[in-house]
Amino acid sequence: MGAADADVTIEVQGLSYTYPGSEVPALQGVDLLLEPGKTCALLGRNGSGKSTLARCLNGLLLPGAGRVSACGLDTAEAANALDVYRRVAMVFQNPDTQLVGSTVEEEVAFGPENLGLPQAEIRARVDEALDMVGITELSSRQPLRLSQGQKQLVAIAGAVAMKPHFLVSDESTSMLDHAARLRILELFEKLRAGGMGIVHVTHFLEEATLADSVVVLERGRVAAQGTPRQTLGDPEKVRSMGLDPLAVTVVAFELEKLGHAVSGDVLTVKELLSWLYA
Amino acid sequence: MALRLRLEDVSFSYPLGGREEAPAISGVSMSIEPGDVLCLAGANGSGKSTLAQVCTGLLSPASGALYYGDRRIQGRSSLLQFRRSAGLLFQNPEDQLFADTVEKDIAFGPRNHGLRGEELARRVRDAAALVGLSLDDLASRSPFSLSGGEQRRAALAGVLALEPEVLVLDEPFIGLDYEGRTGLAEALMRYHDERGASIVIVTHDLSYAWSLATRFGLISEGRLENVMTSDELLAGDADLASLGMQLPQWGALARELMQAGIAVDDPADPSSLAGAMAKRKEADGAGD
Numbered sequence: 011m012g013a014a015d016a017d018v019t020i021e022v023q024g025l026s027y028t029y030p031g032s033e034v035p036a037l038q039g040v041d042l043l044l045e046p047g048k049t050c051a052l053l054g055r056n057g058s059g060k061s062t063l064a065r066c067l068n069g070l071l072l073p074g075a076g077r078v079s080a081c082g083l084d085t086a087e088a089a090n091a092l093d094v095y096r097r098v099a100m101v102f103q104n105p106d107t108q109l110v111g112s113t114v115e116e117e118v119a120f121g122p123e124n125l126g127l128p129q130a131e132i133r134a135r136v137d138e139a140l141d142m143v144g145i146t147e148l149s150s151r152q153p154l155r156l157s158q159g160q161k162q163l164v165a166i167a168g169a170v171a172m173k174p175h176f177l178v179s180d181e182s183t184s185m186l187d188h189a190a191r192l193r194i195l196e197l198f199e200k201l202r203a204g205g206m207g208i209v210h211v212t213h214f215l216e217e218a219t220l221a222d223s224v225v226v227l228e229r230g231r232v233a234a235q236g237t238p239r240q241t242l243g244d245p246e247k248v249r250s251m252g253l254d255p256l257a258v259t260v261v262a263f264e265l266e267k268l269g270h271a272v273s274g275d276v277l278t279v280k281e282l283l284s285w286l287y288a
Numbered sequence: 289m290a291l292r293l294r295l296e297d298v299s300f301s302y303p304l305g306g307r308e309e310a311p312a313i314s315g316v317s318m319s320i321e322p323g324d325v326l327c328l329a330g331a332n333g334s335g336k337s338t339l340a341q342v343c344t345g346l347l348s349p350a351s352g353a354l355y356y357g358d359r360r361i362q363g364r365s366s367l368l369q370f371r372r373s374a375g376l377l378f379q380n381p382e383d384q385l386f387a388d389t390v391e392k393d394i395a396f397g398p399r400n401h402g403l404r405g406e407e408l409a410r411r412v413r414d415a416a417a418l419v420g421l422s423l424d425d426l427a428s429r430s431p432f433s434l435s436g437g438e439q440r441r442a443a444l445a446g447v448l449a450l451e452p453e454v455l456v457l458d459e460p461f462i463g464l465d466y467e468g469r470t471g472l473a474e475a476l477m478r479y480h481d482e483r484g485a486s487i488v489i490v491t492h493d494l495s496y497a498w499s500l501a502t503r504f505g506l507i508s509e510g511r512l513e514n515v516m517t518s519d520e521l522l523a524g525d526a527d528l529a530s531l532g533m534q535l536p537q538w539g540a541l542a543r544e545l546m547q548a549g550i551a552v553d554d555p556a557d558p559s560s561l562a563g564a565m566a567k568r569k570e571a572d573g574a575g576d
Contacts, residue, residue: 055465056436103463158332184463187331187492189532213465216537254466257538257558264562270569279541286565 017082020044020067020098020176020207024076026230027062036062037230039076046175049198049208051218051238054227055252060211063227064180067209068098081175096125099169103181105161109153114145114164117153121172139171143197159190166197176207184213195220215242215256219277226251243275258282290453290486291357291373293320293343298352300338312338313510316352320454325480325487327497330507331532337379339507340456340490344374356454372401375452379459381443382436390416390434391426394445401450415449418482419475437468441475448479455479456488461496469496476500494521494528495536499556506531522546522555 022042028035037059044050044067054060065071066078069085081097083090099121102108111117118139122132140146145163148156153164162182169177179198183191195217198208210221218224224241226234233251234241242248245255245263258279262272276282298316301309313335320326320343330336341347342354345367354361354370361370378384387393391412398411416426419441425434431442440460447455457476461469477500480487489497494504504521506513508531516525521535522543528534535543542555550568554560 056463056468181463185332185459187532188534189331189529213463249466252465252467254469257536258541260558261538261541261561261565264559265566268562268566270566279537279544282541282565283544286569 016079018046018175020081021079022063022066022076023079025063025066025073025078026075027066027071028074029062035074035230037066037227040227040230040232042225042232042235044176044207044209046207047202047205048222049202049210049220051221051224052209052211052227053213053215053218053224053251053253054233058227058252059230060227061180062230064100064178064209064211067176067178068100069094070100096172097174098176098178099172099174100178100180101162101165101169101182103184105158105165105182106154108165108168109161111153113149114140114151114153114156114167115149117164118167118171121168125172135171135173139167142170142200143167157190159186159193162186162190162194163197166194170201174206176209177201178209178211180211181213182210183217191217215248215253218242219256226253228252238277239275242277289484290322292322292355293374293454293486294318294355295342295349296353296355298342298349298354300342300347300350302338311510313342313507316510316512318505318512318515320486320488322486323480323484324503325489325501326503326505327494327501328488328490328505328507329492329494329497329531329533331492334492334507334532335510336490336492336507337458338510340376340458340488343454343488344376344456345371346376372450373452374454374456375447375450377444377447377455377457377460379462381447382431382439385431385439385443388430389427390421390429390431390442393431393442394426394449397446397450411449411451412445415445418448418479419445420471421445435468437464437471440464440468440472444472444475451483452485453483454486454488456490458490459492460489461491461493473500492533494533494539498536498539508532518556 022040025037025040026035027037052060069091072086078085080094083094085094109117111120115136118136119132122135140149143163143166145167153161183194202208219238221238224238225232226241228251242256243259245259248255256277258276262276265272272285295316295318299314301311304310328336328339342349356370361367385393394412394415395408398408421441431439434442460472479485489501491497503515503517505515506526514526522539524543541561542552545552545564550564552560552564
C-alpha cells in the first residue's frame with residue numbers, strides 16, 4: 011500500500027493498552043489495517059479487548075504503547091483529537107446512553123453543530139443523513155419515545171451526519187431483535203458501498219459472515235484474522251477462541267467424519283444445501 | 289415446588305402523561321404449569337418485559353386476573369405474599385451489583401426478607417453452588433472483579449437465594465459470550481431440576497432458549513399470539529419473520545431438510561443433521 015493511501019485507512023501498529031489500576035493489559039501488540047469501503051467484524055469472548063480496540067480507533071482511548079493512525083492522523087496527538095473524531099464515528103450498544111436531543115432532527119444535528127458548520131450546511135447534512143438511514147419520517151419525534159431499533163438508527167444517522175470515513179459499531183446490534191438487526195446490517199452495507207469503512211464489534215457469528223474480513227481477539231491479542239471463511243470455517247478452532255461456532259460448520263465437520271468432504275468452508279445454510287443437491 | 293401460575297385476560301398500560309396511555313400488553317391469557325420452562329419470545333417493544341413483571345407481581349394488571357395455585361393475587365397482602373414465591377432477573381442485572389463482596393450481594397435479598405444466621409448463610413452457599421461460583425470467592429472478592437459471565441451468575445444467585453418457585457428472566461443471555469451463556473443455562477437447569485421451579489425465559493432470540501424451553505409463547509404488539517412447541521416452530525407453524533424473529537441457523541437448516549422430505553431424528557443435534565444429509569447424498573449417488 012502506497013503512502014498516499016494512509017489518508018483513508020486506519021493503521022494500528024503494536025497497539026497495547028492497560029486500563030488504569032489494572033495489572034492485565036486489555037490489548038497487547040495489536041496490528042491491524044482497516045480500509046475504506048470494507049467491513050471488518052471484530053469478534054472475541056467477553057473481556058477479550060474488542061470494545062477497548064474499538065475505542066482506540068477514534069481516540070476515545072489513547073495507546074499505552076504502539077500507534078493508531080486514523081486517516082493519517084496520530085490519535086495520540088492532542089491537536090488531532092477533533093479531526094480524528096470527525097473521521098471516525100462511533101455507535102454503542104445502548105443508544106439511550108448516546109441520545110441527547112429532544113427531537114430526532116436535533117439529535118442528528120448535534121454532531122455537525124459541534125463542528126461549528128454554517129446553518130445551511132447543518133440542515134443539508136441532517137436531511138441527507140435522515141434520508142440515507144431511511145428515518146426522515148421520524149424527524150420530529152422524540153428520540154426517547156422510539157423503539158430500541160429506531161433509536162439505534164437515530165444514533166447512526168447522527169454519526170453519518172459527521173460524514174466520517176469510518177463508522178465503528180460497538181455491539182450496536184446486540185440488544186436488537188432480528189428485524190431491527192437486519193435493518194442496521196443493511197444500512198452498514200449501504201454505507202460501505204458508498205465508500206465508508208465499517209468496523210462492527212459483534213457476538214453474532216452470522217453477522218460476521220457478511221463482513222469482508224474478520225478479526226478475533228483473545229486476551230487482548232489478535233488470535234485470528236482473515237476472510238470469514240478462513241476464520242470461522244473450522245468449528246474446533248472457533249470454539250478454542252471461546253466462540254460458538256456456526257451450526258452449519260459443525261454439521262459440515264460431522265459430515266466429514268461420515269466420509270463426505272464438503273468442498274470449501276461453508277458458512278450458510280444455502281451453501282450447505284447447494285453441496286447437498288450438487 | 290411451584291404452583292400453577294395463571295393469567296386471565298390480563299392487560300397493562302403505561303401512563304404517557306395527561307390522559308394518554310401506551311398499552312403494553314392486552315388480553316393475555318396463559319398458564320405456567322409447575323416445573324414448566326416457558327420461553328416468552330417477541331421483538332423489541334412487543335410487551336414481553338412488561339409481561340415478565342406482571343408474572344412476578346412487580347406490576348399489577350390494570351384488568352384481568354392473576355392466579356397462583358387456586359389463589360387470586362389481588363390486593364396488597366396477597367401481592368406481597370406472591371412476590372415471595374416469584375423471582376425476576378432483570379435485563380443486565382450486573383448493573384445492579386453493588387456490595388463490596390460477592391457474598392454480601394447474594395445475601396442482600398434474603399436479608400431483606402428478614403433471614404439471618406445459619407439460614408441466611410445456607411441460602412447464600414446453596415445459591416452460589418447452584419450458579420457454580422466458588423465459595424472461596426464469596427467472602428473475599430468484589431463482584432466487580434468477576435468476568436461478565438460470572439457477574440451475571442452472581443446476580444442470578446442473588447435471585448435464587450430468595451428460593452423463588454417461579455423464576456422469570458428478562459433477556460438473561462444478552463451480551464454474554466458462549467461460555468457465559470453455557471454456564472448460565474447450566475445454573476438455570478440445575479435450579480429447575482433440584483427445586484421443581486417453573487422458569488420463564490423472556491427473549492427476542494430463540495436460539496439461546498431453544499434447548500431449555502418446552503414451550504414458546506410468541507408475543508406481538510402486546511398480545512400472546514400463540515403458544516407452541518419447538519417442533520411446531522421448526523415445522524414453520526408461525527411466521528417468525530413477521531414477529532421480528534428468526535430460527536437459529538441449525539433450525540433453518542433442519543426446516544429446509546424436513547421440507548425436502550429428509551427425515552431428521554433430532555434437529556438440534558448436528559450429528560443427526562449430518563447423518564440425515566449423508567444418507568440423502570448417498571441415496572442420490574446410488575441413483576446416478
